[in-house]
Amino acid sequence: MALPPEFLTAAAEAADLAGAVIRPLFRSRLLIESKGDATPVTEADRAAERALRAFLTERFPAHGILGEEYGAEREGAEWLWVLDPIDGTRAFLTGRPLFGTLIGLMHRGRPVLGVIDQPVTGERWIGEAGQGTRFRAAADAPFAPVRSRPCAALGEAEFACTSPDVFTPLELQAHDAVRRQVRRTSWGGDCYIYGLIALGLIDLVVEAGLKPWDWAALVPILEGAGGSMTDWRGERLTLGSAGDVIAAGDLGLVGQVVAALA
Amino acid sequence: MALPPEFLTAAAEAADLAGAVIRPLFRSRLLIESKGDATPVTEADRAAERALRAFLTERFPAHGILGEEYGAEREGAEWLWVLDPIDGTRAFLTGRPLFGTLIGLMHRGRPVLGVIDQPVTGERWIGEAGQGTRFRAAADAPFAPVRSRPCAALGEAEFACTSPDVFTPLELQAHDAVRRQVRRTSWGGDCYIYGLIALGLIDLVVEAGLKPWDWAALVPILEGAGGSMTDWRGERLTLGSAGDVIAAGDLGLVGQVVAALA
Numbered sequence: 412m413a414l415p416p417e418f419l420t421a422a423a424e425a426a427d428l429a430g431a432v433i434r435p436l437f438r439s440r441l442l443i444e445s446k447g448d449a450t451p452v453t454e455a456d457r458a459a460e461r462a463l464r465a466f467l468t469e470r471f472p473a474h475g476i477l478g479e480e481y482g483a484e485r486e487g488a489e490w491l492w493v494l495d496p497i498d499g500t501r502a503f504l505t506g507r508p509l510f511g512t513l514i515g516l517m518h519r520g521r522p523v524l525g526v527i528d529q530p531v532t533g534e535r536w537i538g539e540a541g542q543g544t545r546f547r548a549a550a551d552a553p554f555a556p557v558r559s560r561p562c563a564a565l566g567e568a569e570f571a572c573t574s575p576d577v578f579t580p581l582e583l584q585a586h587d588a589v590r591r592q593v594r595r596t597s598w599g600g601d602c603y604i605y606g607l608i609a610l611g612l613i614d615l616v617v618e619a620g621l622k623p624w625d626w627a628a629l630v631p632i633l634e635g636a637g638g639s640m641t642d643w644r645g646e647r648l649t650l651g652s653a654g655d656v657i658a659a660g661d662l663g664l665v666g667q668v669v670a671a672l673a
Numbered sequence: 674m675a676l677p678p679e680f681l682t683a684a685a686e687a688a689d690l691a692g693a694v695i696r697p698l699f700r701s702r703l704l705i706e707s708k709g710d711a712t713p714v715t716e717a718d719r720a721a722e723r724a725l726r727a728f729l730t731e732r733f734p735a736h737g738i739l740g741e742e743y744g745a746e747r748e749g750a751e752w753l754w755v756l757d758p759i760d761g762t763r764a765f766l767t768g769r770p771l772f773g774t775l776i777g778l779m780h781r782g783r784p785v786l787g788v789i790d791q792p793v794t795g796e797r798w799i800g801e802a803g804q805g806t807r808f809r810a811a812a813d814a815p816f817a818p819v820r821s822r823p824c825a826a827l828g829e830a831e832f833a834c835t836s837p838d839v840f841t842p843l844e845l846q847a848h849d850a851v852r853r854q855v856r857r858t859s860w861g862g863d864c865y866i867y868g869l870i871a872l873g874l875i876d877l878v879v880e881a882g883l884k885p886w887d888w889a890a891l892v893p894i895l896e897g898a899g900g901s902m903t904d905w906r907g908e909r910l911t912l913g914s915a916g917d918v919i920a921a922g923d924l925g926l927v928g929q930v931v932a933a934l935a
Contacts, residue, residue, distance in 0.1 A: 438810075443822050443873040446829060501859045505831060505866075506874035507771065508794070532770070532794065548700075560705050567708060569767060574860045575837060597763045598836050599771075599861020611705040612768035 414516075414524055414539055418490075421470050422514050422526045423537070425463050429496045429512040430530030432459040437531050438506045445504075452500050456480055459496030459512070467492050477650075479624045491517040493627035499573075499601030508532050509603040515627030520649055525628035527606050536606045538632030544609050559638040559660030560611035565667040568593045568614040571604040582619045582655070585643070585672045589617055592671055605629045608660045609636035615664055617672070619643075621654040633658055645669045676778075676786055676801055680752075683732050684776050684788045685799070687725050691758045691774040692792030694721040699793055700768045707766075714762050718742055721758030721774070729754050739912075741886045753779040755889035761835075761863030770794050771865040777889030782911055787890035789868050798868045800894030806871050821900040821922030822873035827929040830855045830876040833866040844881045844917070847905070847934045851879050854933055867891045870922045871898035877926055879934070881905075883916040895920055907931045 436442060436455045445451050460480045467476060468484075475488035479495045492514070497503050499510030508531040516524035523540040533550030536557075545554040562568050570593035578586055590596050593615065600607070602625070607613040609632050626640060626648055633640040642648055643655040645665050657668050698704060698717045707713050722742045729738060730746075737750035741757045754776070759765050761772030770793040778786035785802040795812030798819075807816040824830050832855035840848055852858050855877065862869070864887070869875040871894050888902060888910055895902040904910055905917040907927050919930050 438872060438874060446822065446824065446831070446876075501857065504874070505833060505859055506869045506872055507859075507862065507865070509769065509771070509861075560708065562708065569708070571767060574858075576858065595763065596836075596838065597767055597769075597861065599859065600769065603769070604767075607768045610700060610768055612700060612766070614708075 413542065418516060418524055419537070419539065421467065422516065422524055425466055425514050426512055426526050426528035426535065428462050428466055429459040430528060432462055433497060433512065434530045437503065437508070442504060449500055449504060452497060452504055453480075456497045456500070460494055463494050463496065463514070477623060479622065489519060493517060493624050495624035498625060499603070502599070502601055507599070509600050511602040511606070513602055513624060513628040515624070515631075517627055522627045522630035522648075525631040527602050527628060527632060529603065534606075536609055536632050538609070538635035540631055540634070542635055544632050544635035546606075546610065557609050557636055558611060559608050559633075559636045560614070562614040562661040563663045565589070565592045565664060565671065566594060568664060569612070570594070570596045570615045570617075571600060571607070571613045572596065572598060572616060572618060573601050573604070574598065577618055577620050579619070586617055586619075589668055589671045602629060605633065605640070605658050608638055608658055609633060611660065614660045615668065616658040617656070617668060619655040621656050623650055625654070626656055629658065636660070638662070639665060641665060643669065643672050675804065680778060680786060681799070681801065683729065684778065684786055687728055687776050688774055688788050688790035688797065690724050690728055691721040691776075692790060694724055695759060695774065696792045699765065699770070704766060711762055711766060714759060714765055715742075718759045718762070722756055725756050725758065725776070739885060741884065751781060755779060755886050757886035760887060761865070764861070764863055769861070771862050773864040773868070775864055775886060775890040777886070777893075779889055784889045784892035784910075787893040789864050789890060789894060791865065796868075798871055798894050800871070800897040802893055802896070804897055806894050806897035808868075808872065819872050819898055821870050821895075821898045822876070824876040824923040825925045827851070827854045827926060827933065828856060830926060831874070832856070832858045832877045832879075833862060833869070833875045834858065834860060834878060834880060835863050835866070836860065839880055839882050841881070848879055848881075851930055851933045864891060867895065867902070867920050870900055870920055871895060873922065876922045877930065878920040879918070879930060881917040883918055885912050887916070888918055891920065898922070900924070901927060903927060905931065905934050
C-alpha cells in the first residue's frame with residue numbers, strides 16, 4: 412500500500428523549510444564566536460522545529476507530532492510525524508556537512524516514511540514503506556533509486572560509527588566485540604552514515620542512545636534500500652525502544668551482529 | 674618574502690588536475706562493488722599522482738617531488754613538492770566528502786605553500802608562508818581570507834581527531850590525557866578537520882603516524898590562519914619527524930597540549 416502522495420509532498424516541503432532556517436547558520440560568524448557552546452544551534456534547532464510543527468499542523472491537523480525540542484502533541488494519533496531538524500549537532504557546530512534534518516512519519520507506531528536532508532550539499536534520501544528508497548546528490552539533481560550492497564559476512568563489513576562516546580562502558584565492550592570482527596571501521600557521520608548504507612558504501616552501523624527522532628526517519632530509508640534497522644536483539648524499533656540500533660545493508664548481517672553483541 | 678606567483682598558479686592547476694581524476698570515482702559503481710577493498714582507490718591515487726608528477730616536472734624541471742605512491746625524485750632540490758592525491762582513503766571509500774587532495778611545497782625543508790582541495794564540494798584552502806590563508810566554499814565561489822579563532826585554554830577547546838585507530842596503545846594513552854581536558858571531541862575528517870581549524874570552527878587536532886605528504890600542505894594553511902602545526906614536543910615538523918602532530922588554532926594551546934601529552 413502506497414502512502415497518500417500528499418504525505419510525501421509535505422515531507423519534502425518540510426525538509427525545504429528546515430533547510431532554509433538552518434543553512435544560513437552553517438559556519439556562520441555566530442557559530443565561530445560561540446566557541447563550542449551549542450546555544451545558537453539549539454536555537455536554530457528550535458526555530459526549525461517550530462516552523463515544521465506549524466507547517467505540519469496546518470497541513471494535517473489530526474496528525475500527531477514528536478520532536479526533539481518540543482516533545483509530543485497528539486502522540487496517540489494514527490499518524491505521527493517524528494522530527495529532528497539538526498541530527499549531528501557536533502558536526503554542524505564544527506562545520507562538517509554531515510549533519511542532517513530528519514523527518515519521519517509513523518503509522519500506528521511503525522515508521523512508514525523518512526527523509527534525510529543535508530541542507531548544505533542538497534543531498535536528500537527519501538524512503539517509503541513498500542517502495543524503493545530514492546536519493547538525490549544535490550538540490551538540482553534528479554532523484555534515483557538506490558540499494559544497499561550485499562555483504563553476507565561480518566568479516567567483510569565496512570563498519571561505521573559516529574563516536575565511541577555514544578556508548579556506556581558496557582555498551583562499548585559489546586560494540587568492540589563487533590568491531591573486532593568487521594573488515595574496517597571509520598568514525599563520524601550521525602544520520603549521514605545510515606544514508607551511506609542505503610547507497611551501498613557502508614555495510615553496518617551499530618550505535619546506542621538514539622531517541623525516536625534519531626531513528627524514525629532512517630528505518631524506511633534502510634528498509635527501502637534492501638537493508639534493515641533494528642535494536643541490538645534484532646527486534647523492530649518502537650517508541651518504547653531503548654535506543655540501541657543495528658543498521659545493516661544486508662539482512663544476513665543482523666543475526667551475526669546480534670550474536671557478537673550478546 | 675612572497676613566493677613566485679607561478680608556484681601558486683601551478684599548485685592550483687595541480688589540484689584541478691587531481692580532482693578531474695578523482696571526482697568520477699567518488700561513490701562510483703566500482704567502489705560499491707569493491708566492498709571496502711581499497712584497490713580502486715589506490716589506482717585512482719596513483720593515476721592522480723602520476724598526472725601531478727608529470728605536470729610539475731614539466732613546469733619546474735629542477736624541483737623535487739615526494740609523493741605517497743611513488744616516493745621521492747630529486748629530494749635534495751631547493752624546492753620540493755609533497756603530494757597526497759587522496760588524503761582520507763577511508764572517507765573516500767565510504768562516500769564521505771571529507772577527504773582531500775594535498776599539495777605542499779617545501780623550501781629547503783620548510784613547508785611554504787599548501788593546498789587542501791575537496792574535489793566533490795569544490796572547497797579549497799590555500800596557505801602561503803608569510804601570507805594569510807584563503808578559502809573558497811565552492812568551485813565557483815571567490816577566495817576570502819580566513820582565520821582560526823582565539824582559544825586560550827585547553828578546557829575550552831573544540832577537539833577533533835580522525836580515528837582512535839591512528840594511535841599505538843601508548844600514544845592513545847597520551848591522546849586520552851588531552852581528550853580528558855578538552856571541552857568536547859568529535860571524530861572523522863582527515864585533512865578536512867585541519868582545514869576547519871583554519872576556518873575557526875575547530876580549535877585543536879592531535880594525531881600520530883602522519884607522513885610528510887599528510888602534513889606538508891597543512892602547515893602553511895594553519896600558520897597563515899594564525900595557528901600552528903608542530904610535533905608532540907611543540908617542535909617544527911621536518912622530513913625526519915616521527916609524524917606525531919599538534920595542530921592548534923591558538924598558539925597559546927600548544928604548550929598546554931605538550932604538557933598534557935608528556
